[in-house]
Amino acid sequence: MSSILAAGTAAPDFTLRVTPDQSLTLSNLRGRPVILAFYPADWSPVCGDQVTLYNEVLPEFHKHKAELLGVSVDGVWCHAAFARDRRLHFPLLADFEPKGEVARKYSAYRANEGICERALFVLDRQGVIAWSYCSPIAVNPGADGIIDALENLTDETNGHGQFENAHHEK
Template identity: 55%
Template structure:
């Protein structure tokens, strides 16, 4: 099953997932119903670009929460790698492990790179009802920043009014 060219687009219901946060704790997309989710797929723990990217999102959590949005990040790394990475970089949002079967959730969202075995560097904003409102795939070595996320959150907020 290849995921090429099938990155999920706005308007699509976000596929359900439940992934490990730690050895004995799982997190499901359903846990976030009623809140927006900024879903961040990234290639690997400890690679220089994503470190900056996730550090930036960590710094912006108060801003995101003003829009009732939480950050959830996913890579194919194991829970042990995530644990070490989160501790080292003081990341306070969940890093989920798309480890077994490898890349299954990344594939559902159309952001798994079969050739390299990593997830793309991709962003999704899922609204309170579980519908994808924005998606963006960045070149793997480019940190996409946060202006696209904030712009989308603002637009969603102004639509409500």
């Protein structure tokens, strides 16, 4: 397993294809938390379980105003078929060409195998990594770590807002 980017690091910006004619730029999502879920391949058994789980807990992510993005080195057509088959309600981004360029920026690329690590990143509203985790390829990391990280972001925001209000009242 690689040593992925750690909490406190500014998340590298990127633009990746979501469909053949649509791209998504990470910095356009500033102002809300973002979950980046890098995974090895669309049709592998563990990946299928992982994205299906995230699809089921999407309402919990949305409670925290978080945007979930799946990222792998598969192309847009493969992503489209996989998302349709799994009835996914979040975008899958194609880190296809140059292959793994974005995963490399996050130190989440396995060059020997040509796939992404199973790596998770929760970014705060300013685009800084608040939490990251790299799971063994054969292990579904679940959603608990993501939800805990989002709750910590919410707590910090609430705490900061309360401090500001108390400070202004004096």
